[in-house]
Amino acid sequence: MFAYYLQLGLRSLRKNPLLTLLMVLAIGCGVAASMTTYSVFRATSNNPIPQKSSQLYVPQIDNWGPDSSKDNKGEPPNAMTYTDAINLMRDKRAKRQTALYPTAVSIVPADANMLPFRETSYGWYADAFGMFDIPFQYGHGWTAGEDESHASVAVIGKALNEKLFNGANSVGKNINLNGRDYRIVGVAEKWNPEPVFYDVTNTNGFDDPIQVFIPFTRAVELKTPTSGNNNCNHDPGKGWDEWIRSECVWLGFWAELPTKAEADAYRQYLNGYSAEQQRAGRFRWAPNTRLRNVVEWLDYQKVVPQEAKVSLMVSLGFLLICLVNTVGLLLAKFMRRSSEIGVRRALGATRREIYIQFLIEAAAIGLAGGVVGLLLTGLGVMGVSLVFEPDIAKLATLDVSLVLLTMLVAILATVLAAFYPTWRAAQVQPAWQLKSN
């Protein structure tokens, strides 16, 4: 019967092309607006590391005190001092942990025909590769021993490996960073979590894939400055050594805590550490620490742009208005066929069969609306850059899942909109309808 009902539905749609066009456009526009804004929202609200997001934590320690944190609603600074980061690394209370910071490096290619170029690199600890599940094309990350020895080793990204070594296995070869050679120990597969959860404060959540990673200890030893934010509440003094001993916050820190018990213990540890700093006279306030996992951290950092949330809500409202219009149009369309419904009921159609017939007709409208919606969504996604920052706009793509979702939403929304008109159609009393003829 499905084919029969579909055939009837398509015939009915062809009979009133203008009405059909109105409904298809209403659904298409509503769905396209929703899907376009959803494509942005989806990209920005994505869980970048779902398999571990509940195990990776950002610790925060209030080293500035209540006067400074007052402006931040009592929250500790978003980044960490060198002192705290090194102390936390030394204590090793997490399964794995890393301090990290971005630096700008000049790469001098071995190929004399290539000009030097700049890349953002990250200095972090060996644990980071395992913590962040970074996949490798060749080799692997460096070792904890190489962290301790401040080794001149590096992991490069696949794109950089393509550029410098034509994609060949470059493990064991050297790469010149800022005029110094680093031995390549691994080539990472393309790794570009969106949002860039591991360094939200310096990227606003969105950036190109990082192509160079070097040991944190080596970067500090070479007094490589951060290319990210550096916030101070007092004058840090002069020179590198004074700066890293200052209360300026400029480092990210991640701890891997696989269980809730471990996370609770780490919270206690952070408070204990802060209390210790208070006793030592560094902090003149009670411990004020936080420990947030990936999802909580991204939420706290408001990685999803406010305009993405607002535009999604507005477009969903627009879809609702389109659906209400569709309800009216479907109602008019279906009730004009009361006489047909009466005849069908008289000839043996149950109410259920009338329901199914008209819902299938509505689904056909939804399908057509979905196709129109898909075309408009394609245009909308191309035009996202008019509203959002380029870094965010480029994340909005019309991929297979969005195509399927667009069609699904169009069909489901139309079928939902058809429930009331269909219910009314199924309530047609055949006796009255036939008598009135």
Next chain:
Amino acid sequence: MLKMTHLSKVYRTEVVETYALRDFNINVNEGEFVAVTGPSGSGKTTFLTIAGLLETFTGGQYHLDGVEVSNLNDNERSKIRNEKIGFIFQAFNLIPDLNVYDNVEVPLRYRGMKSPERKDRIMNALERVGLASRAKHYPAELSGGQQQRVAIARALAGSPRLLLADEPTGNLDTQMARGVMELLEEIHREGATIVMVTHDPELAARAQRNVHIIDGQVVDLAEDPRFHHAVHSARANSPA
């Protein structure tokens, strides 16, 4: 075949109750051709819609083919309508978007019949009413008489035990009406039970038995001079 006992149908509003049928009793045997007559508003069509399970009744009993129908649900009533009853309406009630073939096919679709059997039945029914060659035509392309023949073919295609006709010639001219009536008589001779509501005393006179309804009740025709007068007038005006 059809037996109504003390049946009543009341339409209620907030202020008034209107009896469409009151203490209504009728018994139609299998194979009978019964004409139901009566003035406008007497309850003829209400009787027919209740007989055809298109409407529920307020009180009394109704047995159709031995089954008490008052407690049946929508699915069961629909199934009986589909399998046991054929309808012929004054306004033909063909679906304008469907061609003749597809119109006749409608009740067979709801019966879940396979395509080859549907085709056999449809073509047989259309041949029987002389419209096999018009299978691909749409109702708007047919005359009133032809449309009514299609409606009869639709009713016959499902081989119903009971044929209910509501003023089947009401919208037709005399010649077309005669053709339709002859078709109904032929169908009856082949064994179908027919209940026909009509205003037309001439048509009523061609049925095996007449039932007269006044004010929602069956009355004895012998006691109603209005009926005899109407029949007399009809015959006097008939072209013989």
